[in-house]
Amino acid sequence: xxxxxxxxxxxxxxxxxxxxxxxxxxxxxxxxxxxxxxxxxxxxxxxxxxxxxxxxxxxxxxxxxxxxxxxxxxxxxxxxxxxxxxxxxxxxxxxxxxxxxxxxxxxxxxxxxxxxxxxxxxxxxxxxxxxxxxxxxxxxxxxxxxxxxxxxxxxxxxxxxxx
Amino acid sequence: xxxxxxxxxxxxxxxxxxxxxxxxxxxxxxxxxxxxxxxxxxxxxxxxxxxxxxxxxxxxxxxxxxxxxxxxxxxxxxxxxxxxxxxxxxxxxxxxxxxxxxxxxxxxxxxxxxxxxxxxxxxxxxxxxxxxxxxxxxxxxxxxxxxxxxxxxxxxxxxxxxxxxxxxxxxxxxxxxxxxxxxxxxxxxxxxxxxxxxxxxxxxxxxxxxxxxxxxxxxxxxxxxxxxxxxxxxxxxxxxxxxxxxxxxxxxxxxxxxxxxxxxxxxxxxxxxxxxxxxxxxxxxxxx
Ligand SMILES: Cc1cc2nc3c(=O)[nH]c(=O)nc-3n(C[C@H](O)[C@H](O)[C@H](O)COP(=O)(O)OP(=O)(O)OC[C@H]3O[C@@H](n4cnc5c(N)ncnc54)[C@H](O)[C@@H]3O)c2cc1C
Ligand code: FES
Ligand code: FES
Numbered sequence: 535x536x537x538x539x540x541x542x543x544x545x546x547x548x549x550x551x552x553x554x555x556x557x558x559x560x561x562x563x564x565x566x567x568x569x570x571x572x573x574x575x576x577x578x579x580x581x582x583x584x585x586x587x588x589x590x591x592x593x594x595x596x597x598x599x600x601x602x603x604x605x606x607x608x609x610x611x612x613x614x615x616x617x618x619x620x621x622x623x624x625x626x627x628x629x630x631x632x633x634x635x636x637x638x639x640x641x642x643x644x645x646x647x648x649x650x651x652x653x654x655x656x657x658x659x660x661x662x663x664x665x666x667x668x669x670x671x672x673x674x675x676x677x678x679x680x681x682x683x684x685x686x687x688x689x690x691x692x693x694x695x696x697x
Numbered sequence: 698x699x700x701x702x703x704x705x706x707x708x709x710x711x712x713x714x715x716x717x718x719x720x721x722x723x724x725x726x727x728x729x730x731x732x733x734x735x736x737x738x739x740x741x742x743x744x745x746x747x748x749x750x751x752x753x754x755x756x757x758x759x760x761x762x763x764x765x766x767x768x769x770x771x772x773x774x775x776x777x778x779x780x781x782x783x784x785x786x787x788x789x790x791x792x793x794x795x796x797x798x799x800x801x802x803x804x805x806x807x808x809x810x811x812x813x814x815x816x817x818x819x820x821x822x823x824x825x826x827x828x829x830x831x832x833x834x835x836x837x838x839x840x841x842x843x844x845x846x847x848x849x850x851x852x853x854x855x856x857x858x859x860x861x862x863x864x865x866x867x868x869x870x871x872x873x874x875x876x877x878x879x880x881x882x883x884x885x886x887x888x889x890x891x892x893x894x895x896x897x898x899x900x901x902x903x904x905x906x907x908x909x910x911x912x913x914x915x916x917x918x919x920x921x922x923x924x925x926x927x928x929x930x931x932x933x934x935x936x937x938x939x940x941x942x943x944x945x946x947x948x949x950x951x952x953x954x955x956x957x958x959x960x961x962x963x964x965x966x967x968x969x970x971x972x973x974x975x976x977x978x979x980x981x982x983x984x985x
Contacts, residue, residue, distance in 0.1 A: 538701065555701035555744065556734065578732050580885070582798055591772060593801040597731045599724075601701045602746060645797065666884035667796020 542603045544569070545613030553600040560584045562600035563610060571611035571640045575669065582668035585641040586610050592648040594667075611640035614647065623647055623685045630681035634672035642668045646682045654690055658683060699734075703746040707832055707861060710745055714857040715834040717743050723859045724748075725768035726802030728795065729811040747859065756780055761867035767806035767829075767860045775800070784865055785980060786874030786893060786973075790821035793878060796885055806860040812846040813887075815913040819846065820893035821876040823918055824908040827865050833858035846917040869906075871898040873980030877973045878912070879965050881956070888913045889957045892945070892969035894977045896928065902982060904928040909941070909974070914949040914966050921948040924970060933978050941974055942967035 537552045544567070553562050558577075563569045563586070575581035577596045584595040587609040614621045623643050626632070633639045642665065649656055649664045656664065661682050662675075670678065704710040714721050719742030724730055733739040747753050753768040756777045763780055774780065775792045794803045794817050808816045809829070822842045830839050834857055842863070845852050854860075874895035880886035891912030896904050909924035927940035951962035 536700065554699075556699045558731065577735055579728055579795065579799055582796065585798055588801070591770070591801040592798050594728075594798045597726075597728050597799070597802060599701065599727065599731070599744070599746075602703075602724075602727070602748070604703070648797070663884065664797050667798045 538601045540601055540604045542605070543607045545609055551600070555599065555601055557600045558596050559586070559598045559600045559603055560595040563595060569610050569612050573637055573640060575637065580669065581638070582645060583638055583641040585644040585668065587644065587648060592645055611644055614643060621647065622688055623650070623682065626681040626685040626688070630677045630684065632673060632677040632681040638668060638670040642670065642678055649682070650686055650689065654686060656686060699741065699744065701744045701746065703749040705749050707750055710747055710750060710859070711832055711834060711857070713745055714859065719743065721745055725804040725807040726770060728799050728803045729807055753861065763865040765805060765863045765865070767862055768804045771800040771803050783868050784825055784874060786876045786895065786977065787818070787821045787825050787827070787865065790818045790876035790893065793817045793876070805863055809842065809845050810852055810854065810860065812848070812850050812852050812917070814849055814916055814918065815888040815891065816918070817876070817878055817888060817891055817912070819918045820891050820910040820912040821874065822863065823910040823920055824874055824893035824895040825865055826908065827863050829860045830862050830864070831858050832861050839864070843918070843920055848916045869897050871900070871981050871984060872896065873977050873984050875973045875976035875980065877969050877976070879969055887956065890914055890962055890965045890969050892966065892973040894970065894973040896974070896977045896981050898978070898981045902932045903930060904978070909945065909970055911945060911948060911966050911970065914951040914962050919948055921945055924948065928974060933975060938971045938974065942971050945970035
């Protein structure tokens with residue numbers, strides 16, 4: 535089988551890989567590039583555990599072929615903290631205990647960051663709809679929503695959380 | 698064995714598709730195709746990714762008419778303020794497809810050509826009198842959106858043909874559209890019934906033109922001329938809405954499944970058509 539040579543930028547680093555055409559971006563991130571933060575929950579676009587950013591858009595990496603990444607810029611959960619400095623969302627997820635098993639957490643963090651990058655002051659309803667494609671079987675979502683809204687308030691430098 | 702190619706021009710894509718031995722599949726956002734590859738429901742020999750072709754993604758306005766590239770993701774459609782103003786129903790239908798993540802990829806061409814009877818953007822596009830430009834080895838043709846799906850998973854596209862863009866016509870004054878779907882949850886589900894309505898009003902608020910389209914109640918989305926006829930010449934009072942409701946119910950040929958019985962789907966189709974008509978009418982009244 536012919537392998538494709540793919541050149542991308544992942545978390546700011548120029549990255550090249552060889553892959554078979556049927557592999558998804560998630561397969562290559564995890565198995566080839568050892569970026570195992572993105573998780574495989576369903577492989578059918580339903581759970582959001584594989585969420586990554588492609589050219590600034592939130593997508594499921596299980597619904598994209600790895601060869602499609604050619605020439606594109608990808609950001610994964612591994613690029614979120616700066617060394618040992620956690621991103622405010624990561625810190626607030628810990629503070630609010632917005633995770634239990636943690637399987638959904640990388641996807642939720644990537645998706646929540648995408649929301650706050652475009653809307654620094656989302657309402658609870660907007661936040662719940664934005665994150666509707668990220669399933670969590672443990673937390674019941676409420677702590678996740680509190681953590682995201684609290685991060686938004688902190689980033690805005692305000693104490694009030696939007697209703 | 699599967700291979701992948703991403704041509705950079707329409708002509709190259711046409712040639713590749715015409716010469717491909719075995720089965721070739723066109724790839725837009727992949728939100729249907731990748732799921733089907735994974736499950737083994739489709740086993741193509743070649744995937745032809747059209748997203749590297751200029752114009753396949755993006756929206757252009759020309760003298761009040763809109764051209765939407767076949768592979769334009771829902772998220773991009775939702776960010777186009779000009780389109781939202783003129784075709785709010787088409788935009789809300791496209792934006793109902795899947796989650797934020799799915800919106801980052803899912804396109805109108807994929808929604809149409811996957812040919813699910815419950816595809817959300819299709820009733821709205823048909824109500825809007827949208828056309829699509831189909832290209833292939835035998836040239837280029839512009840056809841109404843409703844001529845593409847022929848049954849669940851089947852289209853009228855010939856082997857090697859694909860859609861390059863959608864056209865939405867220029868709108869007269871006092872025109873608007875709306876799309877509503879019924880799902881048992883608030884997000885992430887497949888329509889039990891969908892209804893797209895587009896209307897044009899006279900200065901007194903009576904409909905001079907109407908299109909009513911139902912999704913998920915027949916093997917393809919269906920245009921319901923009797924339901925449109927119930928609206929034309931009238932403002933929306935209870936008698937008119939009851940006639941619309943009845944015409945919509947009469948047009949249904951739904952299936953029984955876990956999402957709804959025949960009786961339930963038929964009843965809900967009438968309700969969705971009514972509500973979508975009221976929203977379209979209200980929007981048209983404020984669009985001078
Ligand atoms: C989690 C999830 C939720 C979803 N929710 C919804 C929903 O709420 N409503 C809904 O309607 N759908 C839903 N879908 C289905 C899917 O997202 C949509 O049908 C979407 O619009 C498909 O577009 P795409 O660009 O991803 O298509 P692709 O997967 O790229 O293509 C789909 C089919 O169309 C063909 N095709 C693609 N582009 C062209 C073209 N230009 N010319 C000819 N043929 C072409 C492909 O060969 C393939 O057969 C959902 C899917 C997922 C995974
Ligand atoms: S693994 Fe991609 S959405 Fe579940
Ligand atoms: S914390 Fe376990 S799935 Fe969300």
